Amino acid sequence: MQQHRNASGESCERISSLLPDEIRRRITDSNRQSARGRPNYLGGENRAIRSDYEFIACSCGEDCWCKRNACAGHYRLKKITLDQFLETYVSLWIDRNFRDKVKCAVREGSGFSGRWRAKNAVRALKCLREDWLGILDRVRGYDKCGLCDSTVPAAPHVSNLYEAKIWSQLFYDSIVPFDGESKGKITKAGYPRPARDFLAMNKALFRDLRKVAEAHRLKVPDIRQLDSPWLDVPQLLPQPGGQPLSRVVDKIFYNPGAAQQARDLARINRAADQLNAEAEDVLTYQVLPQ
Numbered sequence: 069m070q071q072h073r074n075a076s077g078e079s080c081e082r083i084s085s086l087l088p089d090e091i092r093r094r095i096t097d098s099n100r101q102s103a104r105g106r107p108n109y110l111g112g113e114n115r116a117i118r119s120d121y122e123f124i125a126c127s128c129g130e131d132c133w134c135k136r137n138a139c140a141g142h143y144r145l146k147k148i149t150l151d152q153f154l155e156t157y158v159s160l161w162i163d164r165n166f167r168d169k170v171k172c173a174v175r176e177g178s179g180f181s182g183r184w185r186a187k188n189a190v191r192a193l194k195c196l197r198e199d200w201l202g203i204l205d206r207v208r209g210y211d212k213c214g215l216c217d218s219t220v221p222a223a224p225h226v227s228n229l230y231e232a233k234i235w236s237q238l239f240y241d242s243i244v245p246f247d248g249e250s251k252g253k254i255t256k257a258g259y260p261r262p263a264r265d266f267l268a269m270n271k272a273l274f275r276d277l278r279k280v281a282e283a284h285r286l287k288v289p290d291i292r293q294l295d296s297p298w299l300d301v302p303q304l305l306p307q308p309g310g311q312p313l314s315r316v317v318d319k320i321f322y323n324p325g326a327a328q329q330a331r332d333l334a335r336i337n338r339a340a341d342q343l344n345a346e347a348e349d350v351l352t353y354q355v356l357p358q
């Protein structure tokens with residue numbers, strides 16, 4: 069099995085080489101780290117699923133992969149306004165200090181002089197604003213999920229994490245987002261590069277998730293249950309439909325604590341080296357005079 073390790077020492081394997089227990093462990097760790105580092109993120113995700121999405125019955129044919137695997141239904145964006153989409157988006161993905169600025173820039177079409185990274189979000193959200201009703205129509209007209217359909221409604225070329233998060237929010241069951249940290253792990257595991265070949269990456273991730281399911285006899289509801297944040301963080305409410313599939317895949321690679329752990333480990337190693345060096349100095353000092 070080909071294995072790579074990232075900075076924190078966690079291996080970066082393809083999803084298909086992981087056991088369900090390992091996937092569950094990684095997702096639990098991701099949820100617990102999220103709850104520690106950004107208390108609002110998991111709560112926001114939990115609320116957004118209930119406020120902005122509906123769980124529609126699976127309308128796939130009997131021969132469809134998801135239907136054959138006990139699929140109960142798919143998440144679909146409700147008929148919400150761009151304003152509501154924007155509120156949810158900024159609360160999940162934009163730093164608290166920039167939220168109002170981003171909203172103003174998108175609503176009023178004004179310029180944005182914030183950090184360059186948030187500029188990417190503003191640019192992409194402005195494109196949504198130009199044709200929100202048309203986009204909403206296409207989004208709501210789609211009734212498949214990432215497990216059963218590799219065509220996914222054509223997202224425009226996605227080249228940064230803010231765009232990826234927009235398309236994932238639009239197609240919660242079909243498009244996996246990435247961020248600065250997960251991007252490296254996804255690439256090291258051998259998937260197409262997220263910021264360069266986004267849809268190919270998405271297709272490969274879901275194909276591998278299907279392989280795990282087939283190898284370990286997981287049904288679609290079991291796959292959704294691999295991510296059960298309400299079991300990891302008791303304040304959260306269970307979702308009747310289970311977790312959106314994009315969250316399950318995302319959290320296999322996304323761990324807000326991993327980067328911090330790597331920094332902590334490096335600091336501990338440096339301190340240990342220094343203590344060893346000092347201990348050697350003391351020994352040398354004690355031994356030399358005799």
Ligand SMILES: [Zn+2]
Pocket residue numbers: 126127128134135139140141142213216
């Ligand atoms: Zn289905």
Ligand SMILES: [Zn+2]
Pocket residue numbers: 128134135139142212213214215216217
């Ligand atoms: Zn499906």
Ligand SMILES: [Zn+2]
Pocket residue numbers: 128129132133134135212213216217
């Ligand atoms: Zn299907």
